[in-house]
Amino acid sequence: MSKLYPVNPSFAAASRLRRDDYTRLYAESVSDPEGFWGRIGQRLDWIKPPTKIKDVSFDPKDLHIRWYEDGELNVSANCLDRQLEKRGDKVAIIFEGDDPKDSRRITYRELHAEVCKFANTLKHLGVVKGDRVAIYLPMIPEAAVAMLACARLGAIHSVVFGGFSPDSLAGRIVDSQAKVVITADEGRRAGKHIPLKVNVDAALERPGTNSVETVIVVRHTGGAVHMQSPRDRYWHTLMEGQSADCAPTPVEAEHPLFVLYTSGSTGKPKGVQHSTGGYLVFISYTHEQVFDLREDDIYWCTADVGWVTGHSYVVYGPLCNGATTVMFEGVPNYPDHSRFWQVIDKHQVSIFYTAPTAIRALMREGEAPVKKCSRASLRLLGSVGEPINPEAWEWYYRVVGEERCPIVDTWWQTETGGIMISPLPGAIATKPGSATLPFFGVKPAIVDAEGTVQEGVAEGNLLITDSWPGQVRTIYGDHQRFIETYFSAYPGNYFSGDGARRDEDGYYWITGRVDDVINVSGHRLGTAEVESALVAHPKVAEAAVVGCPHEIKGQGIYAYVTLVAGETGSDGLRKELIAWVRKEIGPIATPDYLQWAPGLPKTRSGKIMRRILRKIGENLPDQLGDITTLADPSVVKNLVDERLIK
Template sequence: HDLMENASAECAAEGMNAEDFLFILYTSGSTGKPKGVVHSTAGYLLWTALTHKYVFDIHDDDVFFCTADVGWVTGHSYVIYGPLCNGATSIMFEGTPTFPDAGRFWKIAEKFGVTAFYTAPTAIRALIRLGDEWPAKYDLSALRVLGTVGEPINPEAWIWYYKHVGRGRCPIVDTWWQTETGGHLITPLPGAHTLKPGSASRPFFGVEPVVLRDDGSECGPNEGGKLCIKRPWPGIMRTTWGDHGRFVNTYFTTFPNLYFTGDGCRVDQDGDYWLLGRVDDVVNVSGHRIGTAEVESALVSHPKVAEAAVAPMPHDIKGQALYAFVTLKEGVEGSEELKRELAAHVRKEIGAIAAPDKIQFAPALPKTRSGKIMRRILRKIAGNETSQIGDTTTLADPAVVEALIQGRQ
């Protein structure tokens, strides 16, 4: 208090160079070690301001409501920097969409006359389960634009959002981007693009995507491949904090001279882009990217665990959830209590978002003769696609697979 009494009410702005670092934001990678994504001052601010203005059609009289946590990149770009650069009236939110009841978002939207609303498919799916009557209770007539972020939105959720929140008159901007990109790269523009439930539509200004096969050739219409970007854009990350080699290896070596996003994609006959999720061992839980290796490391750090492997499983609310296959140390008996203990351990080591929804104790994991875990098989078992497991002849012990199928949770 004494220091505050003597402090000036004025805080002069500090002049910065365009390429000075603005912030470092950590995001999960497939190797498990989180990456410190570095964004620059001028490029990032320009990109967030530009995308915020045109993707949400922002004008002086708009009220913008992005529900994201400020600690997530969406909170950085579209709660803080983008709206502030544009002088937009915007709402910051802390809490959950279902507390004290499922009208939380809509009560805020009605109270403040929200015109543009931006949230995650996870939140939409949670609200769908609680009934159509909640958005119907509120006056949402001020809404002009709806947006989604964090993961591809399934068409059923898109239609519910369009019908019950937008009342059939608000365009939905299904935005695709990453922590690394700083802001939107593929997105509809309201009023300018034809909307297709589940499609991210078209590239933003100046963005040149390309969808490639593993051999580097370009995919044909409706053929799934790996999404890359041909040219840089102002908001691209500048490096990985403390490890520039990792930056180069992660994003620019899979396909030389192209930015590799790590996402699968297809382009339909009309030129619209459909995102297919991650192509590596990163799971998208409620719009948050979680490296499976990171969760596996946390599980193995428990004194009763010998080995662990984590795979994604479909989840009605989160989009994807974590399914853990755990081999216990000799003499340790599996139990429901131990499952709860392991989930709590991961929660403590990493955070609540990384706690596995399902834990299956396994006598062994499916491995090749060289000792590599066959994650493709684990993904099929976790996703309850056991009829599509395919060839197991390269496994050291194919009988392990049948044991895992029998023990599936």
């Protein structure tokens, strides 16, 4: 039995929802989804209100997901224009730079003017509704401005995390056929400069990237960069003289708002395509309810806009709700390990939403860096990106929140758009490590390997049996891959790719990925991507990559490498290969362990048995199971003897 933390009565007394509200609304949301989401949909300003709420089929032969399909709206107008009358002078974005001396506040009125000016800039460059725009920026306000300006015109943005390599960026530009790339001279991270413009230049030398007509460069650090005329233009010069008046373009509810690339279990990253209407309804509603939002909250989600959490819970959710959102360019341990708590005191943050990786890293430094700061403004804590281990949860609750701030441990994915399973802080008692109960309209199920639905206490694969408005609509340009990835394993259901268990109270515990995807610091990486990068090196014949336990990142990357004939493994070559993967994909994909493998365990049909490699990487050589089906069982002994984690 895990420990149960009851709802704090004083928090519940002032919260939006109590337990009986949750029970009643959840029952309504699953028994009458059209009535429920039709009513919740009224939280947006519609240019043409919808009359058709839900039209969904999970049948692989006729797979379509449509919510509010005959409605028309504009996301930028919902986030900005409708706030001007009552909240024009309220701070929309608090920017906190990498350097603690660098911060600024932007009101809704100021943000509206900047977005209109930049939308006019894009218009003058020929960007129209449906065009794709790639955004490769640091965590600076211009990133939010660029996203909202695209939304204002009905252009589809594709934000690429600033830590990705030129090759990763090029692949995303090729797939989306972006017309414009928006970048900065450099990014800043822990005092170091990240060469963003140099990376864009390198990406645009790759084949297939000639859809790009213009590169817009934000002068951020002032670092010297090569500007190629007429392609490259500075943001500030383009903005000069632009009107701060730009009418929002009405778009259909199902018009794509953005495409965000995420790792798949097979090589090429997939462009997750989100809608306009259903997405905005779902993320604004989850943001309001899960975080028990109040008018005077200062809300800080530490995610980068390059990930879905930054889209949904740094930019669109908070601004649609008229909240004050913090954008943080830095890292938790620069200039020192008190940085998060210093920022909370400086800006009087009341809601704090971060990743277990950051919590574990700060926990390692002890309580002193936390206790140096007051944190008295905090009232609610959140966790996102991966399952949080109970020890980290307890530390977060006790040390950071002083046992007075509830924790919302949220499970969701790039594909779900917004939060799916989470406590509601005034309604649901918490257990350290459990995401607890489904959000309104979310119908989870646990199945065994054969696809049989398990009732009561169970463990298996996590499915969602019916649609919700924030659901991914397709994989950009590849609807067949969409069907095969999410709807073919268990027809009639959405397969999350995660495993879960349900306890005696009906609470859900996410156990991690069940496919060939690893979760490093809350960011998904396909093992196939890392393997492809390794095999691209001339000295590597074959590679297999698995996740392994990592006390800070949750999962680390463990690579087994077979060299081409005539090459021998050395420390120098190991370092070279690790640096090679960093260059090919980005620092996020840096292998933690790289073991030389004279041979890999394969079935007679040639399939690598990753199950065996996972157990070796987890230092569980006595749990390898049956290896008699391998083509050459003797390779296993060498791998076990030479393993790097003992």
